[in-house]
Amino acid sequence: MRRMTTTGTTAIAIAALALTGCAQGSTGADPAPTGTTSAAAPSASPTTPGSTPRPTSTITPVPGVDDDAGRIPDSCEALITAGKWDSSFAGSPLNDPTVVGDPVVVPKDELTPVLQPDGKQLSCVWKDPRADISFLSIRVATVDSTKAYEHLKTALDGYDCSLDGYGYRCQKVTQNSQYPVTDGDTYYTRGDVGIHVQQSNTPTSGLLDDVIAHVF
Template sequence: MRAHLGVAVTLLAVVLTGCAGAPSDGQPTTAPATTATPTASPEAGAAETTPPAPEPAAHAIPTDCASLIASTPFAATFGSWPLNDPSVVGSPDGPYYTPTGSIAPTSAPSGATLLESMLAATELRCVWRDPQADITNLSVEIGQADPGVSAPYLQSLPADGFSCTQEAAGQTCVKSETETKYNVEIGETVLVRDGVFIRVSQANVSTPGLLDTLVSDVWN
């Protein structure tokens, strides 16, 4: 399955060189009586201005799971596993149904956690997993993030063992640990950027460069 500035006002000083008379504000001058060059007075009470917030980069939520990794090395690794297999994600009539592929966002259920509230906005969910696998899998979720949900969710992650980095484009949080039952590495990565989230969960699979690939898919 499946990351997001002050103004200093400089007041110009009045430079008077050798003025024999009085300066423009009517106060006497102590400048030597040599050649005088009149200068303009600075504007009083210059208003502070705030630069406009940067526009979000152009992006589009992908609509096809297979195309996310079609031209990368991942197509030959986890990309060879069954994708969105019904026996893994269930069916609409079953108790463990997880809608996959290109899907419509939904409202978060009553009492939902921050993560559940964010993932309710998922627009593309992809699950690569063999039905016979005990734990090995990878999933990607991508959608439009409500800042009122994604911001506090990201703020909560360091307390849960995530390491987060803030960049101009957004924020990325990563967590990696060893699953004790099967003794394999499991990990989770969350990126929030320009109002979009990407969440990747994986177990027993190495995916260096995957997040960069997904970012290219969204911000192309």
């Protein structure tokens, strides 16, 4: 089996991956997250004007966290800008049965405990089955907004987290234990939508902002 890797310089670029310009909402490529984890309640920040709760949502508004105007796309292709990520990950097979199973098996993560039972979710994995480690996955799911923020705030130990005015972002960047590449794990919650991005050896500066733009 062949191993897909990038050079050390490119691999380190994943430190910007999906979480860029946390508190500022910038789409620039920062070498590391700018947010810091806070155990305090979020400070008051206005939500997007005109936001309306979904019929299935059980929202208790949290200033700066709850903006319930999101919509989970019907396809993985509709989750990202067409052509923008072809050289990074979108050129790899999407949800190959040998990678995700048939039917698709969605691994448990920190969104699992706060999912809405009747909520929609979309799971997308881009990975060449021949690759040892290189991959990227995005999970977007309907979550219970009364629980999601508090759960992520306490469950994501060792992550860099911040409020960005509308949602809550958390990211952890580590060295892969087996290969000389970088791994990234990013969570985002806003209203009753949760986003989880996992990647290895796949630089994607600004990806989370692109996903957010297609969901909200």
